[in-house]
Amino acid sequence: MSRHRTSRYEMRRNARRMRRYGIQPVVTVNDLEVAPLVIVSIARLIWRYRSELAPLTVAGSVLLNGMVLRHWFPEWWPTVLISTIGMAIALVIGGRWVNLPRPIERGYAAFTTAFAGTWLTLAAYYGPFTTPLPAVLGIGSFVLAVPWWAHRRRRARVRVERTLAAWPDIAQAVGLAGSRIQSAMVDLWGYRVRLKLGRGQTVEDAIKQMPALESALGTRRGAIRIQPVPELANRADMRVVEKDPHADAIPWPGPSITSVTQPVKLGLFEDGSPVRVLFLRRHGLFGGIAGAGKSGGVNVLLGDLTACPDAIIWGIDLKRGMELMPWASCLDRLATTPQAADALLADAVAILDGRVDHLTQQGLRVWEPSPDAPALIILIDEYAELIEEAPGAERYTDSIARRGRAPAVTLVAATQRPSQRAMGKGAVRSQMDIRLSFRIREQRDVDLILGQGMLKAGWHAHRLDAPGKFLISAPEHDVPRRARTYLLDDEGVQRTAERHAPNRPPLDAISAAALEAQEALKTSQSAVRPSPRHARSNFPQDADVALITALDTAPDAGASVGDLITATGMSRPTLYRRLGHLEREGRVRQISRGFWRSRRDSDPE
Template structure:
């Protein structure tokens, strides 16, 4: 009598995340394993990415693995948009330089990213260079947008900024990683973003047509079948290095692992580079002037006074901070200025050896600033 053989699929069980696979955005990230055990490696520098799949298919886990790698890179600034009020990305907040959780914050964040893009492009032109080479002093900027479909419906003006970044962000190293579990035609098919996605991870989808929306028209007929993926974490990847359908599985990075990883790398995250910070500062509107006295000063005089008062308030807050350290939030409240202005001023004082960063978002005055 014949006995029926049972074949176990490779990676039938979840694969524990082994830790960050890179320390620089210039290295290819390892996002999982193919069914034959080969690593899924993909370069991310100057590339936009799309992570998509139905609820429960493992899309969020794939994004966590990516963030685990990027958090270990000291030449990457992370910004993020999470319109679920931070439910998905808040555990990474200590490694994220800027996190938008409302439609207005998302619009402002992406608008500022376009400002940075333009500022870097101008800097490259002045230097006679073609591309922004990331380093800890001049980091790449990667913007992770969770549930891109929600952004399209709740903050439509933000999509215009996302389109601009998708089209022009490669050379100045300003890149998007969009994730969605709802790859509708309205969200993914009417903007430049999807067309510009160099790296696409497609987890399980409900229908074949969803696979074409994510991977590209005609991909299902060509043998890409994400609707047949049968376990959470399994995906297909389309990129310049991966142009044939091969099933893969992402690593499992659980909530505890996220907390440990974020805490390990939070204190080593880079600050926004001077070129980008200056571009944001130039784009920032001057503070509203105080009520005008009988003899009106010139607008420039009023602006100079406001900036001088803010600088004095910053110095005082640093000098009087408890335990010789203070947070960015406290400095914003003390000066009445925007975060970008505070960061720029701190960088200037840091170069002059008057202040230093002692932890993520916390600064202290060095002895020179205590002197009268």
């Protein structure tokens, strides 16, 4: 110890002398102990570029394992060969479960495993330095390293790891000091990380800092998504979308359901998973500004619902049928005027009451949809127009919203801005359990469409940047995830409607009886009232004569129900009742859905 003290004393004394006489000291390796610093620097470089050096590391590991096998376990070569074949087959079949989603990636992993395992087998049998095994290992490692070095996801992961290595400084800059990254995963469109928040921090705090995070990470605007982890309050999933997966429209693949009891597939989330939601016994609301894609979402919904033989669809479109008229052949009723809309909703309430009475008599609690007892779905386009032009309809929609769950009578409304004035004073908006928000202009409209407090919780519908993109809030979708609905263009709507129209179900007997009872009640009420001046007392007889005449003069393709209503002045339920009576008598024939004419001698029996 005294020797070390003397040495340090001499070093300080020599340094003072050099400074006194202006002599620069000579730096020696022992003075600064450069060797450990060089070793540490090299180790840091190896760790930093460990991904690029991975092929060399694997090649060295294979060579070392070959030496060990040849020296101590040469008789294991059959075991090595069998294990290699099993691992290669497992990677080809189940590679997607180890983050190898693409077939070419699974093929590369399987081929690399087969090469390494075959070389180890030969090394164990012949020796690792037997010609030409060393050359084969070197050349093969270089050839297999080229795809590894060029792989996009590997390079992206390296870039992400180096970016996130600076997370402590980033977190300090954006106000999330104390948070740290637990894991990271690169996908096709960007990367996602699991954040462990600092003590006292919440997911809402991280959501507020999203613009600052976008700046600190150097991403594009709107590229970051933050979602809570339901199991732990101090965890959050942060996703960085470097390439927008919804930049282009997604063609509609066709109906995804065959029964209204199944969840409808409305579109795709950004990770490619389907947006599935069940509409049975749930009312729905589609909101967003004009041109945001509400009509497209409604078309996708109708494309699925019209394929269900256990659902009847009624429509209300006060834009004179501009949106729903292409689906007219699949809609049992379509109201395009305020008066017709009021009558349609009144009949819907009558059906609701009839079904409730039936369930009560049978001791049942819910109406189970089937082709003989279909669910009733009422789709209303531009709900605000309905409330303004047909104020009397509000009491009907309120009744359906409150009581429609058990008897399977469902409302689906689309509107631009579902304010209290637009939705009426009833309980319609509060009963909407499924809410889709397409793009909106003002932040406050987020809470109008999705519910109070949703904007603060991270449901940023005002950041949606393309038609068809939406956020969905439903019992099975309680975190904000961006999605895009499918594109079903006008030609697709026409083809789909023509394909589904012949398979639409008729109204069930219980609902039809409820409509007949309501029609009889209206008739009896009108009979006790004083008749207006010049009223015709023989109107029913004249209507029947007009009906027979219209059916007799109808073309071979038949007369439409709309034409028959115009010719006779009958209401739709009365017309259907009279047509059914005449059909049972064998006097008329239904040519196709909604088209009738008188039976003729040339018709088949």
